[in-house]
Amino acid sequence: MTATSTENRYQNLRIEHNGPVSWIVLDRPGSANALSNELLDEFSDALDALATGGGPIVGIRGAGKGFSAGYDIGQVGKVVSVPDPVADRERLARNVNRYLAIWDHPKPVIAAVHGYCIAGATQMCVFADITLVAEDARIGEPAIPLGGGYIAPLWAPLVGPKRAKELAFVPGNAIDGTTAVEWGWANHAVPEKDLVSVTEDLAARMARTPSDILRIKKLSINKSMEAMGVRTAAQGGAEMDALLHLSPSVAEVRAFVAEVGLKAAVAAYRTPLATPEQSRKDAP
Template identity: 60%
Template structure:
């Protein structure tokens, strides 16, 4: 690919940005965007600045998967083998960041929902805006795919808290408290903060950075990071065929997506709100 339609590459001296560039669609992850994202990571292995930045154009980072591209409102059962392969391909794309020779910094503003909240786990460093929302899908028609990737960062109990409530979300300061993000900064300082960090990282020679990253990744993998990914595509594909999920998908087709979303709109669990306070 010589030119991209759904992402953009912005090169600066210390950082090359991969910009998710579908603001009219809330930067939803379409098949084309995912393909272009993987291609750009391949190019940046040998081209561009010593640090890679990942950000979204428009009001937010990313709203998650583009369900319209995957028949998200269809009621017919998906082919489980095709579904599993699609989900595994997504994990493979995120691992391109994990295994990349360059440090990858995610800059999250606005919203970071569903698959996007999984995507950022595979970056090396995550900087978030104070007022961002990092959330689960509102409609519970999948499971066992996003939150397990959080466990190595936030622990099992917080991953469960995040996953069990439909549409649950945390803000920037909570993401840092939990260990999902490195730093939370005012939204208008987000990009300048990432640039400043990239400039300091770039002082370390590229070969040294590559081996430092490899060494730390091996420690994380020895603790089970990649093993935790081994079954998530199968579990999610299996759940997509569950009668309860097919019933929700039937309601989505009959009542419309927005109406069903409203049926699952509840308050997030963090911070805990005590009635009467």
């Protein structure tokens, strides 16, 4: 068995090297691995460092009970007295570019999802080259409708427009890991206890292909997707979301969250799993 070494130079994530895979581990378990600005800055730095260091395969996973609950609502959901659409658009575009760096990374990137993967966290996985999920993982939309045109469009090339809309139109809508594979959002669903070992086994088999060959295989497949407009659509989401953030409806939702608190607001919008498959399972 290959020994694992860990780098602790970050505050919000850690790097673990285990044989051919170097893991970026989102490490804010007390905050559901929420994607704060600080964590995202560290993520970009780590991804850049692993372009030339570490193993031939990069993995992404979350510490604690889940992958990530999405963007830190304390930073992105607060009431703004004077909206700045230009700054908002730049922030949103910067985040998309962080995930496009996964897409453009010279090494294959595997995301391993357990527990929950919500909202902005799904963007990481969409741009990963391969995604493995726990069978009972919960993968879905933001629990509170604070934006639009930023997350679901990135799902559309994987699951199709109708399923992307089905996820997007219901606050907090989600699918489990098994459904994520059926829909094409993920590659494989496995029991949670096996997720890391299965991912590392896949990474080891991938690493048998020389790195330069992996690089060109990844690049060629990405180019075929970009010919269909995937990159353009991803980058266009920043404008759509920044525009919606100026709407009276979003201002009302922000004020509601500020008034009742995050937990109460989430509870107010919470719905059960809303896929037809789940509805049939729940029917008497």
